[in-house]
Amino acid sequence: MCKMSEFYDQFLWTCYTDCLSMKLDKFAWKGGKKMKTRLTLSVALIVLIIVIMGFGVTFALFTDSAQSSTSALAAGTLVIDSVTPQGAVFSTDIHYSNLAPGDTGSGTLTVINNGSLDALVSISGFVYDTDTNPASLFGGATPLALSETNGIIPISAGGTADFTINYSFPSDAGNSYQGNFGTATINVHAIQAPNSGTVNSQGWTLGTGYGAGGGFTSGPTGGTSAYFVTGSQPYGWAEIRNPNFTGTQLSSLSALSYMTYVSGSAVSQVAPWMILNIDINDDGEWDDLLYFEPQDQGQSVLLNQWQTWDALNGSWWSVDGVAGMTSVNPKAISEYLNVYPNAKIVNSSAGGGVRVAAGFQSVPWNFVGYADNITVGGSFFDFE
Structure with missing residues (x-):
């Protein structure tokens, strides 16, 4: 960790991360056939203020690994400072009707960089709550699964980007999933984008793939x-x-x-x-x-x-x-x-x-x- 006797500049950038809550109503039965049901996906966006301190005109590269949950704000961390949760900013409901085993679909998560530093932002993973009552849609042998395919998206200061969150319910999901619901946490990671004019790769070149x-x-x-x-x-x-x-x-x-x-x-x-x-x-x-x-x-x-x-x-x-x-x-x-x-x-x-x-x-x-x-x-x- 850098030791700094005084701070010359202070930078704030804001990254919105999501609280993802899923609830699947009971399967309806009629004539011995399983009827399709309705899935409601609620996305509550939480603002995190990331305080980045710079020394002089040379700025270190800072990162934040933020987590969100449906019941409480989660504080992420930075290399040299902390993340301050500021509360829910807004909520939105996305309704997927007629969900049944074998169905797939997607929703959109918007990430906003409300600060003065450009950032590289990605979905770093999903954490499923499998210890619920009734049982979780994300547990068992054929669970509901989330995924994303956007990879890393650059977001300039003051800009936004949309991430596509996909869901997939296995076609062989059995009757044990009737009446279940699920809660998932989406982890959003942000890293300060490179400062222009500071790169000296000394003969090394970068290669990347798959997001x-x-x-x-x-x-x-x-x-x-x-x-x-x-x-x-x-x-x-x-x-x-x-x-x-x-x-x-x-x-x-x-x-x-x-x-x-x-x-x-x-x-x-x-x-x-x-x-x-x-x-x-x-x-x-x-x-x-x-x-x-x-x-x-x-x-x-x-x-x-x-x-x-x-x-x-x-x-x-x-x-x-x-x-x-x-x-x-x-x-x-x-x-x-x-x-x-x-x-x-x-x-x-x-x-x-x-x-x-x-x-x-x-x-x-x-x-x-x-x-x-x-x-x-x-x-x-x-x-x-």
């Missing part, structure tokens, strides 16, 4: 960092790549390390990986991938603080399982070099042979975090 985002901007404790937001979609990914190490002998590396800062994740405390594209037969094409995953290094991935990872002396796994180096049995790079002593880092058609990445999972990471101070051999990258 994820990222970039190079002011970090959570000052200075410039790479940041990643993978979003709530399956397989969402964000990475930075550097193409300037192609042809570098793996055995010649004197250092290989980087730092990470994890603000939040739905997957139990993971941090961005380091990935190397490897050429084992000197033909200039990549033959294998080596993965360094922080959560496999014998220490916990911590939240809201920087951690340094010594990848050169850590444990890696090979996509090809060379030397028994699998994802469940990572080993030292020396084990790989015993099999392929001339292995080299090489570029691929998609970009650089050295990568730092988050995501790529069938289970959404809902990850927000940063990477910085990357060392590859004698080269150091701090994005300043």
